[in-house]
Amino acid sequence: xxxxxxxxxxxxxxxxxxxxxxxxxxxxxxxxxxxxxxxxxxxxxxxxxxxxxxxxxxxxxxxxxxxxxxxxxxxxxxxxxxxxxxxxxxxxxxxxxxxxxxxxxxxxxxxxxxxxxxxxxxxxxxxxxxxxxxxxxxxxxxxx
Amino acid sequence: xxxxxxxxxxxxxxxxxxxxxxxxxxxxxxxxxxxxxxxxxxxxxxxxxxxxxxxxxxxxxxxxxxxxxxxxxxxxxxxxxxxxxxxxxxxxxxxxxxxxxxxxxxxxxxxxxxxxxxxxxxxxxxxxxxxxxxxxxxxxxxxx
DNA sequence: AGCGTATAGTTGACTATATCAACTATTGGG
DNA sequence: CCCAATAGTTGATATAGTCAACTATACGCT
Numbered sequence: 009x010x011x012x013x014x015x016x017x018x019x020x021x022x023x024x025x026x027x028x029x030x031x032x033x034x035x036x037x038x039x040x041x042x043x044x045x046x047x048x049x050x051x052x053x054x055x056x057x058x059x060x061x062x063x064x065x066x067x068x069x070x071x072x073x074x075x076x077x078x079x080x081x082x083x084x085x086x087x088x089x090x091x092x093x094x095x096x097x098x099x100x101x102x103x104x105x106x107x108x109x110x111x112x113x114x115x116x117x118x119x120x121x122x123x124x125x126x127x128x129x130x131x132x133x134x135x136x137x138x139x140x141x142x143x144x145x146x147x148x149x150x151x152x
Numbered sequence: 153x154x155x156x157x158x159x160x161x162x163x164x165x166x167x168x169x170x171x172x173x174x175x176x177x178x179x180x181x182x183x184x185x186x187x188x189x190x191x192x193x194x195x196x197x198x199x200x201x202x203x204x205x206x207x208x209x210x211x212x213x214x215x216x217x218x219x220x221x222x223x224x225x226x227x228x229x230x231x232x233x234x235x236x237x238x239x240x241x242x243x244x245x246x247x248x249x250x251x252x253x254x255x256x257x258x259x260x261x262x263x264x265x266x267x268x269x270x271x272x273x274x275x276x277x278x279x280x281x282x283x284x285x286x287x288x289x290x291x292x293x294x295x296x
Numbered sequence: 297a298g299c300g301t302a303t304a305g306t307t308g309a310c311t312a313t314a315t316c317a318a319c320t321a322t323t324g325g326g
Numbered sequence: 327c328c329c330a331a332t333a334g335t336t337g338a339t340a341t342a343g344t345c346a347a348c349t350a351t352a353c354g355c356t
Contacts, residue, residue: 013193013265013281014265014268014269014277014280014281015169015173015189015190015261015264015265016190016193017280017281017284017285017288018165018166018169018284019166019169019186019190020210020211020284020288021162021166021284021287021288022162022163022165022166022169023210023211023212024211024287024288024291024292025159025162025163025166025291027211027291028291029159041312041313042163043313045159046159046160046163049157049160058333058334059333059334059335060332060333060334063333066164066167067164067167067168067171068167068313068314068315069314069315069316070333070334070335071314071315071316071317071334071335071336071337072313072314072315073334074333074334074335074336075335075336077334078335094322094323094332094333095321095322095323095333096321096322096323096332096333096334097322097332097333097334098333098334117159120159121157121158121159123290123291124158124287124290124291125158125287125290126290127286127290128283128286128287132279132283133158133283135276135279135280135283136158136161136279136280136283136284137157137158137161139272139276139277139279139280140161140162140164140165140280141161142271142272143165143168143268143269143272144161144164144165144168146267146268146269146270146271147168147169147171147172147267147268148168185341185342187342202304202305203304203305203306204303204304204305207304212342212343213343213344213345214304214305214306215305215306215307215308215343215344215345215346216342216343216344217305218305218306218307219306219307221305222306238303238304238351238352239304239350239351239352240303240304240305240350240351240352241303241304241305241351242304242305
């Protein structure tokens with residue numbers, strides 16, 4: 009089944025990726041979906057991360073993110089607490105459980121990544137990410 | 153907003169792509185979504201294309217495809233007719249309207265692709281597709 | 297021929313994702 | 327002090343994706 013066009017390659021890849029991540033995550037019985045995972049990553053890598061940070065970094069609807077975060081809180085992976093200076097901002101941070109789970113998650117992700125990149129050189133993967141990043145910027149910026 | 157990991161690059165790109173295609177398509181008031189478009193492509197490029205061909209090529213649920221095809225037929229873009237030799241198979245083909253729309257669609261797609269690939273060389277795009285294809289194969293095949 | 301099994305497609309019920317608009321609470325600037 | 331802007335929440339609704347049961351045809355077999 010050769011992939012010819014850019015769009016179909018992209019589409020197929022995104023779909024397959026979603027399915028695989030979900031399998032990996034369900035297999036690990038973490039009870040999270042791919043977007044939960046992205047949120048956790050963003051929370052992990054962002055200093056005093058707010059819901060709005062997640063919105064801008066993912067490009068999703070803020071309603072969707074609000075509900076997602078609510079779930080993470082319900083699962084006791086994440087806690088929120090109002091910013092001292094600006095009480096509108098609710099800073100998100102990991103609980104102990106959240107930290108523990110995130111470690112496990114990184115392992116699971118590395119497995120998915122390794123599977124995905126099987127047979128590819130590091131350089132190819134780097135190039136791929138670089139090109140994807142350029143495409144993302146093209147889409148986001150150039151709106152003539 | 154630098155994209156570091158493979159997964160976040162993929163995810164963001166897929167999301168952005170979906171949004172952009174949808175905008176392009178809505179802008180052209182074709183009333184179709186990205187998956188409709190993929191179906192049309194597959195129908196266009198497949199000799200006596202059946203619903204099942206679309207299922208295998210897209211990896212989606214056959215129920216979803218069935219409904220999608222039904223919509224395309226309702227829109228009078230596509231017609232189906234039983235195969236002479238195997239009456240279970242319903243061959244899908246474009247109507248005149250379908251052909252006309254597909255042409256317009258290709259133009260719209262080229263614009264999206266051009267926007268996406270702005271600043272990239274042909275070689276880079278080819279490499280990108282090739283790597284994406286490898287990744288897709290990795291995901292589909294290696295299930296140890 | 298008649299039987300079982302595989303395949304193509306359809307449908308219903310359901311779950312998950314995504315989007316829009318209205319709303320509250322706070323903030324900072326005039 | 328008032329107002330526009332910002333962060334977040336919620337309800338309603340739309341879109342997409344999944345699962346299982348079902349029909350109809352086809353194929354292989356003894």
